[in-house]
């Protein structure tokens with residue numbers, strides 16, 4: 616690995632952060648796409664509106680749910696969480712709505728469900744797409760009427776819950792296939808938020824890399840001061856199918872594997888996983904040109920962001936663009952601005 620050319624963690628890497636309150640996790644949001652998501656989340660947080668957060672695995676759906684609760688007028692009350700995919704089907708109804716003593720074999724005592732526990736607070740209903748059809752009418756009723764009965768009970772219970780749901784599934788497609796009720800889909804879709812995949816916001820990658828490098832360096836008592844440019848480039852170009860969670864785990868491993876003050880990430884793993892097919896040999900100049908063009912495409916022609924991704928000063932990038940005869944679509948007579 617090229618350990619000569621490294622990027623330090625300078626001020627310009629200080630990412631935009633949205634803190635969830637003291638001691639809570641930070642959200643790194645440098646890309647325009649994620650900033651927009653946080654902006655929407657902040658706006659809807661102030662209301663009582665039901666929110667559905669969609670996005671691939673590991674994109675930060677649960678983090679955004681916490682952000683919405685923390686920015687809402689209900690922040691002093693509980694945020695109750697339940698993952699519908701992680702609970703056996705037979706138990707889900709009782710977990711959500713509670714049960715009376717003797718409601719079923721083994722129900723030795725009355726138990727409150729999450730909708731009751733979340734009263735006056737928020738309920739994070741994770742993997743809502745995994746709720747079985749037979750339970751969906753009861754969920755719709757509690758969302759519409761704010762009332763339900765415990766399993767085995769006859770008394771109607773009122774609850775005042777703000778629902779934040781999440782799913783990695785395509786609910787619209789499930790509706791088409793008949794596996795999700797359209798009325799519940801529409802009720803949930805009042806305010807949809809889609810968290811983009813990491814590969815669609817590569818500007819966030821260097822900031823997340825530094826964020827987790829610092830986090831794990833602190834945790835493992837290491838002193839990491841720089842990251843090789845080539846390694847950063849490999850990480851920016853990797854597609855991260857597991858999104859931020861995958862990046863986080865990768866950096867944890869990288870910090871453990873690093874001996875000195877330079878991060879030594881196992882980037883060969885990323886190249887292998889990217890299934891890069893060897894291409895016909897091309898000149899270094901052509902490769903540099905193609906790489907710069909690809910990076911500019913990712914940053915919508917923004918020179919400053921492209922320079923960050925490439926790990927070089929903006930002036931150097933500008934110089935190379937002119938030398939390679941790259942024409943910037945947004946700039947007249949080859950003049951570029953950030």
Ligand SMILES: Nc1ncnc2c1ncn2[C@@H]1O[C@H](COP(=O)(O)OP(=O)(O)OP(=O)(O)O)[C@@H](O)[C@H]1O
Nearest residue numbers: 641642643671672673674675676677678783859860
């Ligand atoms: N923008 C971000 N800044 C910092 N950390 C992040 C960011 N987004 C996600 N993470 C971290 O990545 C990990 C995965 O996030 P989270 O659990 O919210 O994803 P998810 O979309 O709910 O995943 P899944 O679909 O697998 O449940 C968490 O450790 C979270 O703190």
Ligand SMILES: [Mg+2]
Nearest residue numbers: 676677741781
């Ligand atoms: Mg989740």
